[in-house]
Amino acid sequence: MGKKIAIIGAGAVGCQVGGHMVANGEDVVFIDGWPEHVDTMNRDGLRLTGVTEAENKTVPVRAIHMSDVQALSKGDPIDIAFICVKSYDTEWATYLIKPYLAPQGFIVSLQNCMNEEFIASIVGWGKVAGCIAAKISVDLRGPAHVSRNVPLLGNSHTVFRAGEVHGMETDRIKEVARLCAYTDSAMVTDNLWGERWSKLCMNASGNGVAASTGLGAADIAADAHLRMVKIKLAAESIAVGKASGFKLEKMKGVGTEVYEAAVKGDAGSRKILDDGLIAEASKGNPNATPSMGQDMRKGRRTEIDYMNGLVVAKGRETGVPTPVNEGLIQAVKLVERGEAKADPRLLANL
Amino acid sequence: MVGCGAVGGYAAGHMARNGVDVTFIDAWPEHVAKMNADALELRGVTSQESFDVPVRAINVTEVQNEQKNGPFDIAFISTKSYESQFAAALIRDYLTPQGFIVSLQNAINEERISEVVGAHRVVGCIASNISAELEGPAHIQRNVPIRGDSYTVFRVGEQHGRITDRIEQVAELMRHTDSAKTTPNLWGERWSKLIINASHNGLSAGTGLSGNGMALDDTARLVQIKQAAETIEVGQALGYTLEHRKGTDPNEWVAAAKGDKAALQRIEDHLLAEVKTRGDGQRPSMGQDMQKGRKTEIVEINGFVVEKGQEVGIPTPLNAKIVELVQKCERGELTPDVKHIADW
Numbered sequence: 056m057g058k059k060i061a062i063i064g065a066g067a068v069g070c071q072v073g074g075h076m077v078a079n080g081e082d083v084v085f086i087d088g089w090p091e092h093v094d095t096m097n098r099d100g101l102r103l104t105g106v107t108e109a110e111n112k113t114v115p116v117r118a119i120h121m122s123d124v125q126a127l128s129k130g131d132p133i134d135i136a137f138i139c140v141k142s143y144d145t146e147w148a149t150y151l152i153k154p155y156l157a158p159q160g161f162i163v164s165l166q167n168c169m170n171e172e173f174i175a176s177i178v179g180w181g182k183v184a185g186c187i188a189a190k191i192s193v194d195l196r197g198p199a200h201v202s203r204n205v206p207l208l209g210n211s212h213t214v215f216r217a218g219e220v221h222g223m224e225t226d227r228i229k230e231v232a233r234l235c236a237y238t239d240s241a242m243v244t245d246n247l248w249g250e251r252w253s254k255l256c257m258n259a260s261g262n263g264v265a266a267s268t269g270l271g272a273a274d275i276a277a278d279a280h281l282r283m284v285k286i287k288l289a290a291e292s293i294a295v296g297k298a299s300g301f302k303l304e305k306m307k308g309v310g311t312e313v314y315e316a317a318v319k320g321d322a323g324s325r326k327i328l329d330d331g332l333i334a335e336a337s338k339g340n341p342n343a344t345p346s347m348g349q350d351m352r353k354g355r356r357t358e359i360d361y362m363n364g365l366v367v368a369k370g371r372e373t374g375v376p377t378p379v380n381e382g383l384i385q386a387v388k389l390v391e392r393g394e395a396k397a398d399p400r401l402l403a404n405l
Numbered sequence: 406m407v408g409c410g411a412v413g414g415y416a417a418g419h420m421a422r423n424g425v426d427v428t429f430i431d432a433w434p435e436h437v438a439k440m441n442a443d444a445l446e447l448r449g450v451t452s453q454e455s456f457d458v459p460v461r462a463i464n465v466t467e468v469q470n471e472q473k474n475g476p477f478d479i480a481f482i483s484t485k486s487y488e489s490q491f492a493a494a495l496i497r498d499y500l501t502p503q504g505f506i507v508s509l510q511n512a513i514n515e516e517r518i519s520e521v522v523g524a525h526r527v528v529g530c531i532a533s534n535i536s537a538e539l540e541g542p543a544h545i546q547r548n549v550p551i552r553g554d555s556y557t558v559f560r561v562g563e564q565h566g567r568i569t570d571r572i573e574q575v576a577e578l579m580r581h582t583d584s585a586k587t588t589p590n591l592w593g594e595r596w597s598k599l600i601i602n603a604s605h606n607g608l609s610a611g612t613g614l615s616g617n618g619m620a621l622d623d624t625a626r627l628v629q630i631k632q633a634a635e636t637i638e639v640g641q642a643l644g645y646t647l648e649h650r651k652g653t654d655p656n657e658w659v660a661a662a663k664g665d666k667a668a669l670q671r672i673e674d675h676l677l678a679e680v681k682t683r684g685d686g687q688r689p690s691m692g693q694d695m696q697k698g699r700k701t702e703i704v705e706i707n708g709f710v711v712e713k714g715q716e717v718g719i720p721t722p723l724n725a726k727i728v729e730l731v732q733k734c735e736r737g738e739l740t741p742d743v744k745h746i747a748d749w
Contacts, residue, residue: 088466090434121432121465125700147494154487356469
């Protein structure tokens, strides 16, 4: 208690996490660039809905427009700033909040992808920590309304993993985990980089495929070629992650060596992964679309440059070829720029 | 145009009126909404200078969509100085390969913007004596007539000083608003403008005095002269070629501050003569910011003089004091008052 918290980018994750902090008495200001969202939050409160009645609540919050950030100079400075914007907005969000941080203040990247390096380039490594939100499944349904589409995961799966870039368990990172635990289970990880990259491998293998083909999870899982594209994307990302020195976690319960063997032609490994993809698709909503597919539908810019683009960039640094990731980026960009319609044929040569 | 306040909005409005393809990007929702719903209202001192222009304005959150509309060739940054890097990072991804940024701002932000996009992509444009004010959403008022040939309002320069095609293009765009030229002396011109801002912007914010109030108050007048002299000395030590401010030699300001009676008399006469050229209520932008409760540019103006003074070993005690005073007023620990400078 007593810490001054800012949420920069009050999207689905930022609102969900910040809203639960406010509901538990924390001092939080929400900063967002969507005028109607900010106005509605201030007027009606932030509406959080979940799959059970008990999770539904409306929280009175304080939200400000971008143009009012300068007024933060009048109050106490910010102790913890959570950056929850899209990856491509990371740097301007950092510049935006930097002047208002307390001397001991720091920034937590509560985002997809791996943006700690970008933030550190602006405020220095000492002022950056990361927090992964795994399987949180939240949606900004409209102004001031966030919906969570999965039940509280609690002990069955740790949703939030907060970590320092150096991996040590500091007081401030425990504080971040404590703040996130208002929303769902949270822990401190000593392996931020490995966890980040493991999540990136999953995202890099799924998100762009959905966005460029326009297909839902079930249709993708039913297509043998697309399954193999996903496996290749994951295997390339795994190779880059290992070459970068990251300690990778199991992905959906499968060790990274299974992906490596599958792309080398091992039929048993291929079957394990194929079965996994099919089983996973049959469990969820058949039309479920990852966030990038949602962005594409809404006509928003996607995070492809920070997802598969990061795999390619780190691949170049470490000398690991990433042709399938490069091909996927091209396909997603064609669709993004409106030069092609989303179509499985865009990935036919991968 | 990233940041459509008084200067940015005014210049972009004139571009749009003359058929230039301009996108207005701003963080103030009401301003953006009104520009789109109605038009941008530009008002000047004559009826010919007053008109409404239909414009296309977007919120910060909509910038990500611009990749579909095609990248920008020229991005003007016209935000407050403390938002320079934010604005540069915001627009960076949406520039063409040859695209570049023009800092159309107060203070000296070319270096800050260069940090984000690289120095080769940054040029500067000084707006001198434009005297525009954002009076409300989508409403900008210019308080002085078009200067035209009598005084060059916009000066556009490369950081390396060469005259390039791209700064000629920028000057051409600025001529839709008022007189413009390219300059080989961006740094000297920037610092010359900083001298004016450093001498009275912070002072207005910390004392609550208007432009004329500062000229007519004996203490404030002297503080102005001393602050200008400190800033001039730092600029000279940095090797900049400084302009003559309305016919006054920079060295004369320094002499006046150091006790040369004749020089002091001439500079004081100059400051008192200026009183007749402006309205009594007119106050520097930082004084306006303080009145509106907005964060000021004190760190980027007087703080910058102090920082550069340290680099070249020139003491700047009055600039340091004004930074402290204005920051206390900003935080509400002090109320702006002329008594705060009584013993300066």
